[in-house]
Structure formats: C-alpha cells, structure tokens
Amino acid sequence: MRSFKVNNMNEIEIPIENVNQILAHAQSAAGSEICGFIAAKNGKINRVYPVVNVASSPACFYRMDEKQQIDTMRKMRESGEELFGIYHSHPSSGAVPSEVDIKEAAYPEAVYFIVSLNTVGVLEMRAFYLKDSLMKELELSVIA
Ligand SMILES: [Zn+2]
Structure with missing residues (x-):
C-alpha cells in the first residue's frame, strides 16, 4: 500500500492547500476531534477526504464512520490514488498521539497526522508512523 519506504524517509511534503483544508476542518468542529484520509497519487500527497467522526465522546476520541471509510x-x-495517511485533531491537547491513538492505529502502513487546536492562532500539525508499537515522528514540510 505504501509506495515509499518510511525507514528511509525523514521528511514528508504536504501541499499548503491540503494543510489549510485539514485546519479548516478542525476549526469547523471546535471542541470535537475531526478525522479523515489523506490520499497520494504517484507517491505525493494529492487530496484530503474528511470522514465523519462517530465516536461517542468526540471531544477526546475519533472513530471513522465505517461506511464512509469504505466509500x-x-x-x-x-x-488512481492510494492511502497515504490518516489525520485527526486534538481540540485541547498537543499534536502528539495519545495512548488510544497508538493502540487503535488501524492502518499500520499509513502516516498519522495530528492537528492541535490547543494553541490559539498557531497551527500545530505533526506526522507520525507506527514502528514496533511506537509512534515515530516524521519531519513535515509544507510546500506551495
Ligand atoms: Zn488523538
């Protein structure tokens, strides 16, 4: 599924357009976590697909709507795209994976993007991947 070798990759390039979409999505639901897929084409991030968060406590957790995931x-x-990553927001904590995020990481091939709305006026977005049951951080580079 993954078209790059994450072990050899320290840096991810993400278009600013996609960053802005994710941020707007996160801000549209202040107080609740939002989530979605990030798709790549030819190994490059290409598109953001918001997915409804159906968690019973959306302030602290996210659970993607199953039908929408499949669709x-x-x-x-x-x-002609492939799954590149999963993104979700943390309305009131930092942009680091929670214990539940690590335990429930359902796509071991994906890069996990976390946006924090904890700091007003500042975008904090970080990227991680699962390795040996730990989340390792990747360098995130926003491109035009
Ligand atoms: Zn989380």
Whole structure:
C-alpha cells in the first residue's frame, strides 16, 4: 500500500492547500476531534477526504464512520490514488498521539497526522508512523 519506504524517509511534503483544508476542518468542529484520509497519487500527497467522526465522546476520541471509510477507499482507487495517511485533531491537547491513538492505529502502513487546536492562532500539525508499537515522528514540510 505504501509506495515509499518510511525507514528511509525523514521528511514528508504536504501541499499548503491540503494543510489549510485539514485546519479548516478542525476549526469547523471546535471542541470535537475531526478525522479523515489523506490520499497520494504517484507517491505525493494529492487530496484530503474528511470522514465523519462517530465516536461517542468526540471531544477526546475519533472513530471513522465505517461506511464512509469504505466509500472513500473506493473513491481513492477509482481516482488512481492510494492511502497515504490518516489525520485527526486534538481540540485541547498537543499534536502528539495519545495512548488510544497508538493502540487503535488501524492502518499500520499509513502516516498519522495530528492537528492541535490547543494553541490559539498557531497551527500545530505533526506526522507520525507506527514502528514496533511506537509512534515515530516524521519531519513535515509544507510546500506551495
Ligand atoms: Zn488523538
């Protein structure tokens, strides 16, 4: 699924357009976590797909709507895209994976992006991947 070798990759490039979409999504639901998929085409981040958070306590957790997950995966395939990452927000904590985030990371091939709304006026977005049951951070570079 992953078209790059994460072990050899310290840096991810993400277009500013996609960063802004994720941030707008996070800000649209202040107080609740938001989530979605990040799709890549030819190994490059190409598109953001918001997915509804159906967690019973959305302030602290996210759970992607299952049907929408399946539909989005199909849309990606039909567009010649592949799953690159999963993003979600932390309305009131930092942009680091929680214990639950690590335990419930359902896509071991994906890069996990976390946006924090904890600091007003500052975008904090960080990227991690799962390795040996730990989340390792990747360098995130925003490109035009
Ligand atoms: Zn989280």
